[in-house]
Amino acid sequence: MQRRVAITGAAAITPIGHHKDEIVDSLVKGKSGVAPLREDDLLSGYIHSKVYGTIGYPIAYDFDRKYRKTMGPVSYYACQVAKEAIEAAGLDEAFLTSGRVGVAFGSTHGSPTIQREIYKNFFSRSQSRFASVGAVDYLKSMVHTTAVNITKMFGITGRVIASSTACATSSQAIGFGYETIKFGMQDAMVCGAGDEYDTTTVAVFDNLLACSTDFNATPHRTPRPFDVKRDGLVVGEGAGAVILEEYDRARKRGADILGEVIGFGCNNNGGDLILPSPRGVSEVIRLGLENARIRPDQVDVVSAHATATKMGDIIEAKAIHAIYGDLPYVTGLKGYMGHTMASCGVIEAIMTIYMMAEGFIAPTLNLEEVDERCAMIRHVTELQESPIRIASVENFAFGGVNTSILIKRFQ
């Protein structure tokens, strides 16, 4: 059995806005969500990169305590976007609790805010502080905290897939959710990821000399995917959720279909855990196309992973060119908000769906002068008013995990 998979709901909390109108407005107007790194009592003083893709606006949560008590900040983000996406899709309680709906949701490493509090107690060498580690600290901070807090909030009784593959977390969540429905194991999946504000992640990339440092005084000018002056990635926060649903079911109930997932490729580089692999990246693009049963020339837009690291962008540009030539437009959406880590795949997929709906392609923000080593592909440097029929969303992660998601506009 192979079934078609529709996207019937989407919601995102991003550094450039919360709801569709705000996000589209930022993409069209070229607004950046990168802000100065907040001072904290942990690492900010030691980090060279002083920029962060920040959620700088309040979010009106309305969760009962029975849900809040097991939620760290990352689960607040996750449950909020899941709630909005479920409501947008119009899934009713009977279906959500039927066992035919599952959740594929993750984060980079649960809730670092809660983990930090636990470690503070551990290292205090104080018996009373050790004993004060809360009963719910694990539930708030564990790697699958986002997925199971969503199941709890909506009474979802189907499968749980809690991917945690750094920057490929949410694109894997979408891909695995797609396969779960395609092969008949569930009829709908709530897919996505979240990551909360966290300076430890910045420190990791900073120590790898992979973070942007040249634009600390002008945060909105970085990251700069594919640009000759790019100097590294900018860590960000955010969350996104999409509702994937079996196509015939969605049609029958008259759902508003935002798009269709038509293919998913996933592989590993089988070697270096940090550096992207030209062979691995081009192969995952090929796998995605093969899975979707389409030719490269049928893809109108590639949402590139494009973190703005020195080597990563070159490798990705070459891999895109190897498969697509210079046919599709290529945009790097991290230019607007930095690298939202676990949630980057779903957020970039949602932005792609929004661009499909509105008929435009957002340019790669801060791409002013294309690095000649990345110049072989068709960069978007100005807003394009152009219909998108099929788009590819690419994401690559530490550990050598690569993904490619193919999304088709619903006709």
Next chain:
Amino acid sequence: MTRSQIQGEILKIFKEEFEIENPGLDDDLRDEHEFDSIDALELLGRIEGILGSRLTQDEKKQAMDIRTINQIIDYVELMAQKRS
């Protein structure tokens, strides 16, 4: 501390910490107010505050069958007596 004072403290905790206002003293807290094992453990931490001393593991285990506010008050009275 009188029983009435303990009751006042417990009801205050339920209102402020667990967002459960004016539960019946013999309500089954799990069935009627979704008060679960996570809440019970948090409550024990607050009871330690009322008592001004830590509960032992065995004393905490004794509390695991408690279902009502009246039973909580009984438990606090018993623990206070043990410490007097």
